[in-house]
Amino acid sequence: MYGKDKGGILQHPDGTVLKQLQPPPRGPREQEFYNKVYDSDCCDSILLELREYLPKYFGVWSPPTAPNDTYLKLEDVTRKFNKPCIMDVKIGQKSYDPYASAEKIQQQVSKYPLMEEIGFLVLGMRVYHVSSDSYETQNQHYGRSLTKETVKDGISKFFHNGYCLRKDAIAASIQKIEKILEWFEGQKQLNFYASSLLFVYEGSCQATTVRLSDVTLAEKRGVPRGLLSSGDILEYNNNIHVINSTENGKIEASVSKGLSKFYALHKKAYSKRHHSQLSLKVENLEQGNVWKSSTCITQEHLNGNVIPQLEKVFCHMPAEIKESANVEVRMIDFAHVFPSNTKDEGYIYGLKNLITVLQNILDN
Secondary structure: OEOOOEOOOEEOOOOEEEEEOOOOOHHHHHHHHHHHHOOOOOOOHHHHHHHHHOOOEEEEEOOOOOOOOOEEEEEOOOOOOOOEEEEEEEEOOOOOOOOOOHHHHHHHHHHOOOHHHHOEEEEEEEEEEOOOOEEEEEOHHHHHOOOOOOHHHHHHHHHEOOOOEOHHHHHHHHHHHHHHHHHHHOOOOEEEOOEEEEEEEEOOOOOEEEEOOOOOHHHHHOOOOOOOOOOOOEEEOOOEEEEOOOHHHEEEEEEOHHHOHHHOOOHHHHHHHHOOOEEEEEEEOOOOOOEEEEEEEEHHHOOOOHHHHHHHHHOOOOHHHHHHOOEEEEEEOOOOEEEOOOOOHHHHHHHHHHHHHHHHHHHO
């Protein structure tokens, strides 16, 4: 929904979303922006590169039953994800455009007086929590409650899955924002107001299996339900299943497609740093984009505690594996984009500050 009673984004079965055109001048201005960027005759290198950072645009669409209702037909950026975690962050020091009335300016400033200092505003988020198999949502009031002192913790909530901080998703997000920042640093033809970045990462990590040696971790930890007879399964927290012994006193975690590309670690990058503790093999099955990965950890490194050790493998990855997380960062909402002959300093300020906040979360 947007506003008090307006229908929001609709999902179409063909893998697109439909965004109803806003009333003039906002709706036509956004449509004109998309038409200009995605014009088949476009040869402007700035606009051609900009396409990389937007949802794909498929023109406009009207339902047969209501031909006067116009929708923008856009790529559904969340479609490839199993449990998409989604955050909408408004970027820039001003959420009003140069042609806004004094009343409109006052209205926008009063909504979030810190916009000029912080340079961005969290409009909402939806985070998948692995432990409870449920989503936590926050609306625009959550973002407006964040101060200079609390914005770091406010953003970090989006990257916490109930078990651990998804540092891989943070690192991948930073890299994608930096690419958008490079684009803004190199262009002087467009200024963006009240425009957002849409963040999406894969929250799912289902179907994790841990194989135990003859002296089971379940017995070491005194798990109440106990290990059942040979080959039987003991469940941990909905998504981790402990089963019977394997060779060489090792624990083998077999990770299936729910872990997505995030768990398809780069063998070289990881083994350089942890080769004495961890061996990895990654196989890309290329069928339905299914990834299969297995991880072997020597039992001496587990110290009888499965969950924290899995967190080390799956959540606290070394910096070299930034690209392994399946993350999307796209620019959205273009009802207030205007021609310019100067850099968009307000948007650039917001991007830089957002990168700084994310980097602080990563470092600490």
